[in-house]
Amino acid sequence: xKTISKLMVIVLLGSxxxxxxxxxxxxxxxxxxxxxxxxxxxxxxxxxxxxxxxxKALPMAKEADLEGIKTLIIVPGFSSKGLGAAGISRDxxxxxxxxxxxxxxxxxxxxLMLHIGGxxxxxQQSDDFNQIAAEASTHMIVVKQGNEDxxxxxxASDKKIGIxxxxxxxxxxxxxxxxx
Amino acid sequence: xxxxxYTAILFLVATAVMAFIASKDFLKMYEHDKVFPSEALTKTGxxxxxxxxxxxxxxxxxxxxxxxxxxxGTTLVLGGTHPNEPSGYLTxxxxxxxxxxxxxxxxxxxxxxxxxxxxxxxxxxxPLGYYLKSKSGDRYFSFGSRVSNWLDQWPDPEVxxxxxxGQKLSGFETRNLNRAxxxxxxxxxxxxxxxxxxxxxxxxxxxxxxxxxxxxxxxPIIKAIVVHEKAKDIGAMAVLNLExxxxxYALEISPQNFRGLxxxxxxxxxxxFPFLMETSNPIQGRLRGRTNAxxxxxxxxxxxxxxxxxxxxxxxxxxxxxxxxxxxARHLQGIHAVVEAFNGFYPERQIVYxxxxxxxxxxxxxxxxxxx
Numbered sequence: 001x002k003t004i005s006k007l008m009v010i011v012l013l014g015s016x017x018x019x020x021x022x023x024x025x026x027x028x029x030x031x032x033x034x035x036x037x038x039x040x041x042x043x044x045x046x047x048x049x050x051x052x053x054x055x056k057a058l059p060m061a062k063e064a065d066l067e068g069i070k071t072l073i074i075v076p077g078f079s080s081k082g083l084g085a086a087g088i089s090r091d092x093x094x095x096x097x098x099x100x101x102x103x104x105x106x107x108x109x110x111x112l113m114l115h116i117g118g119x120x121x122x123x124q125q126s127d128d129f130n131q132i133a134a135e136a137s138t139h140m141i142v143v144k145q146g147n148e149d150x151x152x153x154x155x156a157s158d159k160k161i162g163i164x165x166x167x168x169x170x171x172x173x174x175x176x177x178x179x180x
Numbered sequence: 181x182x183x184x185x186y187t188a189i190l191f192l193v194a195t196a197v198m199a200f201i202a203s204k205d206f207l208k209m210y211e212h213d214k215v216f217p218s219e220a221l222t223k224t225g226x227x228x229x230x231x232x233x234x235x236x237x238x239x240x241x242x243x244x245x246x247x248x249x250x251x252x253g254t255t256l257v258l259g260g261t262h263p264n265e266p267s268g269y270l271t272x273x274x275x276x277x278x279x280x281x282x283x284x285x286x287x288x289x290x291x292x293x294x295x296x297x298x299x300x301x302x303x304x305x306x307p308l309g310y311y312l313k314s315k316s317g318d319r320y321f322s323f324g325s326r327v328s329n330w331l332d333q334w335p336d337p338e339v340x341x342x343x344x345x346g347q348k349l350s351g352f353e354t355r356n357l358n359r360a361x362x363x364x365x366x367x368x369x370x371x372x373x374x375x376x377x378x379x380x381x382x383x384x385x386x387x388x389x390x391x392x393x394x395x396x397x398x399x400p401i402i403k404a405i406v407v408h409e410k411a412k413d414i415g416a417m418a419v420l421n422l423e424x425x426x427x428x429y430a431l432e433i434s435p436q437n438f439r440g441l442x443x444x445x446x447x448x449x450x451x452x453f454p455f456l457m458e459t460s461n462p463i464q465g466r467l468r469g470r471t472n473a474x475x476x477x478x479x480x481x482x483x484x485x486x487x488x489x490x491x492x493x494x495x496x497x498x499x500x501x502x503x504x505x506x507x508x509a510r511h512l513q514g515i516h517a518v519v520e521a522f523n524g525f526y527p528e529r530q531i532v533y534x535x536x537x538x539x540x541x542x543x544x545x546x547x548x549x550x551x552x
Contacts, residue, residue, distance in 0.1 A: 038430075038431075038432075039407075039412060039415070039416070039430075039431040039432055039433045040431070042412045042413065042415070042416040042431060042433075043416045043419060043420065043431060045416070046413070046416045046417060046420055047420075079430075079432055079433075080400065081401065081406065081432040081433060081434065081435050081438075082432065082433055082435075083435075084435025084436075084437060084438055085409070085433045085434065085435040085436055085437075087436070087437060117430060118428055119496050120400075120403070120404070120428070120430040120496075121430070123495075125400070145428070168423055168424075169419075169420065169423050170420060170423055170424060
């Protein structure tokens with residue numbers, strides 16, 4: 001009997017460490033922000049709307065915007081047009097994102113990384129934003145096309161972060177619903 | 181002495197023959213491609229109807245109206261803003277040769293920069309046109325320059341100053357229609373064309389407008405829909421719906437500080453929701469090899485293939501090529517998705533059309549059966 005109990009405890013603990021994504025839960029209110037100023041923030045908003053989840057979207061969110069927020073969703077991906085629209089440089093955007101994720105961590109706000117832009121939001125220009133957002137996150141939802149080289153899977157494994165890889169952007173709506 | 185005369189005459193005749201042959205090719209660039217609008221056509225107008233000083237110039241171009249007679253919204257489809265980006269022009273042609281409008285109105289300008297169709301860019305070895313199979317046999321389509329013809333607008337300034345923002349760009353851009361909006365009624369030919377298009381958008385109360393483009397494979401915004409910020413929700417919904425059909429598009433928001441472009445100025449100076457769509461066009465690529473009609477139609481370039489195989493290519497490139505038919509199919513499906521999204525947001529201004537081939541129709545049947 002004791003052996004069975006021990007086995008059950010081991011299985012239970014093992015499942016927690018091996019499959020942390022199954023247990024992850026995020027709370028509302030939600031703030032969505034960008035890392036790289038791509039318009040994927042707008043698409044992320046649409047996905048949350050589809051899953052009937054309320055949110056506030058501020059592509060240029062700063063520390064002060066985290067007041068009262070329980071979950072910060074970071075949508076990474078570089079866009080030169082987006083940076084132009086925001087009127088900032090790449091370095092300024094990196095500084096803003098770093099400051100935002102650090103402030104969120106200090107306030108114990110959970111960070112969810114949502115990468116939905118596929119290959120268009122990967123590569124030299126996007127990957128430092130992807131890395132900052134992924135490493136700062138508690139959980140990641142990634143559309144498969146953007147993870148063909150296992151970029152996010154590797155970060156998830158190295159940093160022991162939960163990751164859910166979905167086939168399509170539209171599938172991310174269900175994945176979001178699961179964690180809220 | 182006598183012998184020299186004969187040689188001179190011989191050279192003169194040979195030169196005249198060569199000049200005659202060359203001039204035939206040159207003048208062919210001024211001939212208008214034949215298009216065959218569908219039976220739904222209700223009116224053919226000219227761009228000069230919106231700015232009379234364009235009349236008789238190479239900036240004047242045909243405007244085709246397809247009005248259902250049923251109250252609804254209006255959409256404008258612009259092809260040929262850059263005549264060296266053929267999928268935009270061909271998309272407008274396929275649309276107008278097949279469309280049947282059941283609600284609202286569709287307006288098509290297949291050759292927005294008509295002047296640019298009368299020349300090609302110097303030093304680029306570009307073909308003057310290409311033949312495509314159609315229901316009525318082989319049809320010729322002009323290929324042109326990115327910008328208006330020098331013969332229509334000369335000389336270029338050292339620096340182009342955009343009106344009215346004062347933004348400075350290189351002198352070459354003075355002839356670029358997509359740097360000239362909102363245009364100027366008494367400006368250069370290109371500024372006047374831009375002005376007339378904006379006037380059309382205002383007078384026809386256009387709700388949704390498309391500017392169809394292509395870009396070199398190495399440009400980051402290929403396979404993208406660029407939207408004015410006021411149209412971002414419509415654009416996002418369209419991108420999501422396109423993904424359901426396995427078509428991946430990036431959504432890009434128009435920068436507020438980059439002036440003169442359709443997706444910025446149409447949105448700022450009129451009520452319209454503007455959308456600019458891009459496909460990947462290897463003939464514009466700096467890495468391209470042999471530059472001919474085959475590259476326009478099949479989009480297969482060996483240099484890009486070699487670069488891809490070497491692992492040095494940091495962009496998405498399909499080694500099987502980017503055929504014109506696929507690029508046209510993407511534009512048509514993109515237009516459809518945006519119009520559907522617009523209808524969802526504004527049900528009181530529906531734009532409904534049918535009989536235009538979808539992406540899968542063209543994938544299955546090719547372009548031929550949709551060209552009259």
